[in-house]
Amino acid sequence: MMTGARHRNPRSRLLAVVLIGALWGPFPAKPALAADPALAGRIEALLAVRCGECHAGDDPQGGLALDSAAAVARGGESGPVLVPGDADASLLVRAIRRQDGGVSPMPPDEPLAADELALVEQWIASGADWPTVVTEGEDDGSPVGSAWDDSRNPVMRRWRGEWIDLWSFQPLERSAVPSTRGNEGRGTPPDGVPAVIDAFLEARLADRGLRPLPPADRRTLVRRMTFDVTGLPPSPDEVESFVADETPDAIERLVDRLLASPAYGEHLAVTWLDAVRYADTNGFERDELRPQIWRYRDWCIEAFNADMPYDRFLTEQLAGDELVGEVPADDVDSGALVATGYLRLGPFDSTAPIFQEAERHRAELLAEIVSTTGSAVLGLAMSCCNCHDHKSDPLLQSDFFRIQACFQGTDAREMPIDLPAVTAEIAAHNEPIQGEIAAARAAREMAEKRLEAFPSPPDGVAEAAEAVGQRAQVQAEISALEERVAELTATLRSATLAEVVSEVAEIPATHLLAQGSHRNPREEVVPGVFAVFDPAPLAHSPPPGGRTSGRRLALARWLVSDANPLTSRVIVNRVWQRLFGRGIVATPNDFGFRGARPTHPELLDWLACEFRERGWSLKDLHRSILLSAAYRRSSVPTPDDDDARPLDRDNELLWRQHPRRLSAEAIRDSLLAVGGLLRAERGGPPRWPPVAEEILHANPAILEFLKEGADGRPQGWNAQPVEETFVRSVYIVRKRSLPLPFLQPFDLPDGVNPCGRRDVTTVASQSLNLLNDDLVLRAAEGLADRVERALGDDVDAWPAAVVRLALGRAIEPEELEAAADLVDRHIAIHQSSPGQASPGDQRGGTAARRALVDLCRAILNVTEFLHVD
């Protein structure tokens, strides 16, 4: 068992180190430990990749297996292949050098590259040690403990304990809070979580002699906070009322108002959907819509808004069905089923079976779930372990497959998620209608028989008028009955479907796959977690009344247990990153040796402990950070602060806030909001904005389905009237083969790679979109409407109103001059060239109106609109 308690005790840690030392001492004369574990590890991987297809497993070609120390030492049918210390004499080297007529050249198809060859030679010359240590005589049969406590732990055998000092694997301990120093209250313990945050940060600043910037002004603060929490700009009224609010708790009330807004969940969901590479479509050749997966997106938003505890949030996604059973008892249960959509978010190639690649693809999908869970929940780069033991973190390849075994039985399906009462209601509603439908169909069949029974008149003889009339009457009857069936069918209620995951009855065995290839299965593994924490099989049992194995539930429980220090650190860091532009760990998806080290490890741990103890509340965590002095600091240094810059150019110690650019979604949403176009609708199936025909027709995935549907629209892209798509961007369809052209250049993630932190780049296509895209023109028109409604044709007042509505501040005198000048000049231009063709009626209106639209378009393009201080 993992020993959270022992582990937490520093003394037991010490003891473990001593024991390890003692253990190494009396090792046999020739320990099977590589002199250079890195070299041995690379050799193991190399042999697996280049030779493993034939030379591994129980029945290798030529009797030679190259997949374990013992097998390599044994050699093959031709005898030993290695002479440790003498590469030239080794059969293996002669084969891979391919210059020896007496030995078959290996590998037969593709020779090793020169550097690979050199590596093998170097390895043999240095003694041909194998990476895995085989210890003997130490096992007394007792359960093997964690790597820190037990030298028999496989990670200790593999790397001799050299890698287990990874900071993020250390137990979570609440660090001592520094006393507040500086100007306010020297030596007093901080009161409340925000003050603790500041105490940690300020202690470090004081150590470095850095003076933090003063708080941002209120106008800046309300804009920053509103964007950070909701992803939307504050309205001018919200700005003004906060600026004018002089009550002591004005900031607390602002924070509470923002966290209570449903826009909070919508904005936080984007962070999570990035991490789990959410999309509405399959990807690959056909890129079909997953018609119900939006329910998962909505479930995330609702969970965040309801402040569902994060441990529950994760557990439902991994094992909602095991938690609540297959038939939901209430809406919470339904939600838990919807949440399992998490397990089927990855790209899926529906055409794989056509080319008999289904087995390969299934292996890829399973591996992909493990990697995504690794990066999203644990902040670990696990995809390396699909092919080999990790090259820098204490993770074994078998760990990857032990975790994969938890997902081995997953079975994706589209399933009704209605409560039993609703299901009964639907049935009660439908039953009589279905009876009527059956009756109408029977009547129609009868009528058809009557029609057939009409005798056909002989050739050349006109049908009697009476017969013609009768026939017509029956035909009318049939049409009426068909219409009736259609009418009745339309009144049927259907079940609410969701894309969920359950488990197959017989879960196939999980094998470690050499080099991650489904064609090279090796030893069977059973469900488990990282051996470094606990090498024992993961205890699991079917949930009461359920028919699943309980594997995923057990995994989820471990992920949020005290034994696992990663989960809470990772989510606290994600939230920190949202509110400061950079995490305490700058690589939110990699808490391994290759990732960044935390800038404030004690603070991260303190917050992670606090987060757990306060019931995993994300709103609480946001609130604490938002109320810290650090969050509220100015981001703009003055010349007086020049002394601080060289000391901490990257602002790692947070002597100021980080300014930032809005995300793709926030830019679009802001344009819609400022243009007065943003619809209040929330949730529901994805919206499909119109996209140029030439873009749709260039995408074969859409051509495939371009055969028109009943409504006459192409099936691959279900474009709606553009106004209907003016909802928040989180509700816009994420089609993997066709990211929305307006959003994509603003560093939208690709929906294939889990994304923990978006790039922020500045490229010309962004400027082209902001200058010329139809969306921006419509927003400019909408903003002009708002100005005109307020001011009519008071042209002189327009510039100030545009700036106030778009930027939430008063216009500066020189800005007013430039803007008024533009209006004047553009009125003259438009008067001289009226009535040009335009998309829609966007160039309609008087010359003055058109000049106003130009002004709005100019202001919607300014950096201040896109960036937050």
Next chain:
Amino acid sequence: MARHPHAPRLSPVVLASRREILARSALGIGGIAASLLARSESRGSEPLGDGGAATIDPLRPLGPRSPHRMGKAKSLIVLFQYGGPSQVDLFDRKPLLETLAGQPVPDSIKGISDQVGGVINHCKDSLLCPPWAWRQYGECGLWVSDRMPLTAEHADRLCVVRSMHSDSSNHAPATYQMNTGSILGGKPSLGSWLTYGLGSENDNLPGYVMLFEVGGLGGSANWSNAFLPAAYQGTRFRHDGRALANLEPPPGFAPVQRSTLDLTQAFNRGHLGGRPGQPDLEGRIATYELAYRMQAEAAGVGDLADESAETRALYGVDDPHRPTASYGRMCLLARRLVERGVRVVQLYNAVDKYGWDGHDKSHDFHERNSRQTDRPTAALLADLSRRGLLDETLVVWGGEFGRTPMEQGDGGRNHNPYGFTIWLAGGGVNGGRSIGATDEIGLRAVEDRQHVRDLHATILAAFGLDHERLVFPHDGRDERLTGVLGAARPIGGVLG
């Protein structure tokens, strides 16, 4: 805490560049005082770092950078033959197929059926003979079928690799692999890697341009930057040369475009003035000017009026009803783009969603596609050559896989990733050379087998880039185009 024995092997250069990217563009801190506008006029190349990762100036991500060592190629044109052209119908002559036409697959080949996966099961046990005449061309005596007679005239410029193989017999994964190295997609494309490594030579055009009527299956993942910065994604131009995505001012706005932008920029300068040392604000101002200049420059690229009648006839673009019109126009545009310093141009041949994909009546598909593409392909090689551009322009021709020698359906051929042909020309490639071979019926590469990642390593090498050193740190490892396994190497004999 003990030092980790395998501490991150990122070179200092990578760390510095990552740091700078984080600091400058994401967080808006840094001390860049120089005006970006002034800088973008300069033509200096910054070298790649020792570790191979590019040091990127976030204000000028497409600024030219010099490679690891000298390479002859400066630009790349990929002529992507979507759908999978049949090697045994074009560049890989198999006399045995004539002898065994309509007969069962030889036992010697059946014996390896487990190595050719599912494709063989979908075929009849019957060999389909290419109905074309074959001739030898050039001093090298390259055999080419009469479906590619004009391209074949350039035999002494082509380096034909007949022993390609890849990992999926399905379009989307195979197309992903040819473009990104990975059958799952989600990795940066070849063009993204090249522009990341080398930048571009023209500041007023994207560094990596896609041309197609119908793009490859799998969509935008085929020209994606994935985890590389967005500046390195492929930008699609229409096959008539206009860039998509809002290149032109909307109707009615053109007369006021400059003066509107001037007001925006006045506000922007004021905003920057209060926030000195925020390079992303400087960068925004600069990219607005770049966008404005692109409107003019990119519009000019598509205007073929300044091409001579002879050149237009050479590519077959004069008559819009000629089968060569669409592909010819793309080939001509490709030349015009590389002439202007664009680093990578990739075009797709397909005018429908089938391309070369003849599961039935394969000969008809090959008849049609070769009629559309042979003349323009030959024209491109001739035109690049006479303008002195071929030496520094690498041209690569190939599909996502080849096709089976066995018959499928009614005169069709199935997909075949186990053995197929690509060719390279220009950019330092040894012309008049053939590399590798398939078995006697052209099903499986047997001699000097070359994987897609070897092709990628070769293409990078032509530019002086070492595929093992052109890296980008992502998700805990140094990612590279050829994958992290280390099994790739440039194809021997291709480069001089």
